[in-house]
Amino acid sequence: VGTDAPTILHVDLDAFYAAVEVLDDPSLAGRPVIVGGTGDRGVVAACSYEARVYGVRSAMPMARARRLCPGAVVLPGRFDRYAGVSRRFHDVLRSVTPLVEGIALDEAFLDVSGARRLLGTGPEIARALRGRIRADLGLRASVGVATCKLVAKLASEAAKPRAGSRPGDAPRPGAGVVVVEPGREVAFLHPLPVTLLWGVGPRTHARLQRFGVRTVGDLAALPVDTLVRALGPAAGRHLHDLAWARDPREVEPDRAARSIGHEETYPRDLHEREALAREVVRLADAVAARLRAAGLGGRTVTLKVRFGDFRTITRSRTVREPVAAGPDLARVAGALLGGIDPSPGVRLLGVSASNLAALATQLTLDGAGAGGWEGVARAVGEVRRRFGEGAVGPAVLLGEGGPGLRPEGDGRWGPAAPGEPA
DNA sequence: TCTGGGGTCCTCTCTCAA
DNA sequence: TCTGTTGAGAGAGGACCC
Numbered sequence: 001v002g003t004d005a006p007t008i009l010h011v012d013l014d015a016f017y018a019a020v021e022v023l024d025d026p027s028l029a030g031r032p033v034i035v036g037g038t039g040d041r042g043v044v045a046a047c048s049y050e051a052r053v054y055g056v057r058s059a060m061p062m063a064r065a066r067r068l069c070p071g072a073v074v075l076p077g078r079f080d081r082y083a084g085v086s087r088r089f090h091d092v093l094r095s096v097t098p099l100v101e102g103i104a105l106d107e108a109f110l111d112v113s114g115a116r117r118l119l120g121t122g123p124e125i126a127r128a129l130r131g132r133i134r135a136d137l138g139l140r141a142s143v144g145v146a147t148c149k150l151v152a153k154l155a156s157e158a159a160k161p162r163a164g165s166r167p168g169d170a171p172r173p174g175a176g177v178v179v180v181e182p183g184r185e186v187a188f189l190h191p192l193p194v195t196l197l198w199g200v201g202p203r204t205h206a207r208l209q210r211f212g213v214r215t216v217g218d219l220a221a222l223p224v225d226t227l228v229r230a231l232g233p234a235a236g237r238h239l240h241d242l243a244w245a246r247d248p249r250e251v252e253p254d255r256a257a258r259s260i261g262h263e264e265t266y267p268r269d270l271h272e273r274e275a276l277a278r279e280v281v282r283l284a285d286a287v288a289a290r291l292r293a294a295g296l297g298g299r300t301v302t303l304k305v306r307f308g309d310f311r312t313i314t315r316s317r318t319v320r321e322p323v324a325a326g327p328d329l330a331r332v333a334g335a336l337l338g339g340i341d342p343s344p345g346v347r348l349l350g351v352s353a354s355n356l357a358a359l360a361t362q363l364t365l366d367g368a369g370a371g372g373w374e375g376v377a378r379a380v381g382e383v384r385r386r387f388g389e390g391a392v393g394p395a396v397l398l399g400e401g402g403p404g405l406r407p408e409g410d411g412r413w414g415p416a417a418p419g420e421p422a
Numbered sequence: 423t424c425t426g427g428g429g430t431c432c433t434c435t436c437t438c439a440a
Numbered sequence: 441t442c443t444g445t446t447g448a449g450a451g452a453g454g455a456c457c458c
Contacts, residue, residue: 414426
């Protein structure tokens, strides 16, 4: 048992995508801004606090968001730009400690236990970080300081600004930094709504409501056995521990990816096998490009199909040797597609690779292994790097508006509206 | 109201081998 | 030889997160 509790920070940029858009176009300041898929099937990826007053939330269908807030500025999003800002954000964090675990573009945990001697107390580091993010990036961050990840995360949530209560109201600034002192974790946690806990989504919440659980305190009062019966052993025990602020998870700086995939929702359902087969090639090509960039191959290839009625199935196959080349991925995924009846109409198609392993490049450069596609893939990567994503790609995609990957960001939150750049 | 795309982790079922 | 046990791995689905 350590005599000194760890000091964990959770840093979260406020309304990240929308804030970047305001940064790049100051005329948007103070207006409701919504970033996401602009087409009929798009969803909200992020929105400014001025939009939240109207009830707009992330993950909400864009059609509904537009109805709730007709005056909003709706933007398709520029993923590359956000990723660039995110890199600078993480650079700022790593200037404090190497123990930074990125959770998303706009969010990270820091273990500053070892930095305290040099840089001051947790709260002092938190305030300094906030200031540097504001000065260097022009963005606002909320920071939670606590002895474990869960409490730090909820503390940063508590530090966030709040939307006003009536349309047109200005947002209310948050505390910016919220500190939960060691020993105060349970008192902080128990009054909070149970839905704030990591792992309590709509389904689990519905189950918990049957036991009258509304707050984290209610959850903590439930016997573990009851929870295990209701939610299963892993989730039951885990949530019970969290409700008592027992969260031993460490900050892990270098988490390796477990899977790499691409999926796409179409503006209209696809019914024809040929069109779907072409899409599988395109998605496989996209996955292959990212696998190669990471120097990885996948042994398991999964095809995901969502039908018009939203029923979703996956079909997967595990092969002996990791594959990374587009044609190899496409062959496996295409075979899986062959076992599926597309006649009800396919809304979404996805291809992903898992069971990842480092690629044995030396063995395959001369085309001796992995189907002989490695050399070709290398050349394709080089041509795309020099001449753009559309410069070269699978022949089957010719006449489909260019063979290559779409630029990152386009369609990232659903199909674009007609007339928008595709 | 009509539901994105990037993922992670867990559970259940089945098969096969020891 | 027959039967039961166990564990690993694959495959499918589901819940959840940002």
